[in-house]
Amino acid sequence: MSDKDQLTMPELTDRIEGFFAEVPSLLAGVEGTVARGKAYREALYDAGLAGLDVPREYGGAGCGPTAKALFAKLSRGHVPEEDDIFTIGLGMAMPTLLEFGAEHLRRRYVEPALRGEEIWCQMYSEPGAGSDLASLQTRALRTANGWVINGQKIWTSRAELAQFAICLARTDVDVPKHKGITMFVVPMDQPGVTVRPIRQITGAFEFNEVFLDDVVVPDDHVVGEVDRGWPVAVALMQNERSAIGAGGGRRPVPFEMLRDLVHDRGRATDPGIRAALADCYIGQRLAQLVSELEAESVDAGKPLSAETSLGKLWRSTNGRAAAALVSEVAFAAGASWKPGDDREDWAFAVLDACALSLGGGTDEVQKNSIAEKVLGLPRDPYRTDKVPFRDLTVGTQRG
Ligand SMILES: Cc1cc2nc3c(=O)[nH]c(=O)nc-3n(C[C@H](O)[C@H](O)[C@H](O)COP(=O)(O)OP(=O)(O)OC[C@H]3O[C@@H](n4cnc5c(N)ncnc54)[C@H](O)[C@@H]3O)c2cc1C
Incomplete structure (x- = not known):
């Protein structure tokens, strides 16, 4: 075939x-x-x-x-x-x-x-630029041999496996922070790229710190226009939220497993547990329906929009509700387990769930986006639209 x-x-x-x-x-x-x-x-x-x-x-x-x-x-x-x-x-x-x-x-x-x-990774976040991504400090300078990038990225999922990265770097510090950012395709297998794994609370290593020291990127590996990378970065984030909303990336505990857990532990007649289980089912269905509506809208020729935050938010809200139910049912007699114990997998699910509301932008950031861009509410008052980046106090940049 x-x-x-x-x-x-x-x-x-x-x-x-x-x-x-x-x-x-x-x-x-x-x-x-x-x-x-x-x-x-x-x-x-x-x-x-x-x-x-x-x-x-x-x-x-x-x-x-x-x-x-x-x-x-x-x-x-x-x-x-x-x-x-x-x-x-x-x-x-x-x-x-x-x-x-x-x-x-x-x-x-x-x-x-x-x-x-x-395999690809996404080098957006930095120690001083997460929710406030436009404060990123990684610098790219144009030279006769292409671009040279210096800086530090963090929480870079799968950088340990990736051959290429989508990377945001600052190319002009004399303009406000949302301007002067450029998107690059960075080959990861080269001197100057150092990937250090970060061990998570679950014991897994699936994201990293990435240090970029004089990393060279061909001149023609800019995505979009130089200094105008912010709208491109936002478009990528909308794709990211849409992909997560549709079930990509980190997976919440599937509903069927939750239902079996409740039955197996003899909790199916407990009114509080039944209500929580029903909430999880509703949340999962809502996440699916939001994602299907989004697909229909794309099918009708409409571009992705800030509404992608809805699906992402439902996925993370529902994933954390599922983890809370697991912790109540699987660990009713205490939160400890031994390696190999049947509660080990459930423990992983509980400990991993907090990541759902961070990766791809936090729940608060999704709500801000829905408030401002979908509902048209006033924008965040603490804006620095007019101040050149070099005059801002962000990350390690002090005065
Ligand atoms: C599993 C996972 C995978 C990730 N993968 C990647 C990756 O591959 N590439 C990458 O670049 N990044 C990745 N990240 C990083 C992720 O994008 C950031 O963690 C996220 O954007 C939040 O940034 P921060 O951690 O710096 O927290 P901060 O931005 O410091 O936020 C701290 C807290 O303050 C709240 N907050 C911040 N600003 C506001 C505001 N304006 N209004 C209300 N509340 C606010 C936040 O919601 C949060 O609760 C990943 C993170 C996780 C957990």
């Missing part, structure tokens, strides 16, 4: 269902996160199902957003978790390159990402 002929929706449905019926045997015996993720992606590409909405000239199937939405619906619960290593590349970096990138960047990077040959 390697052809990419235009399929009717019933044919596409058959193809997707047929593909997922074969996935367990495809992955049988394949060990390790990267190997399993790549095996899945390669098979998806060969089945003509990778990048359903990506134009054919860039390696996609060229079937449009309806096909993508159909895939999202039919694949729910069947995609191996190892595919998450591609979420940043496919859900964030590639849509941004397709919308804002120069032709040579699209031709070079989109197809290998769809095939699962290259």
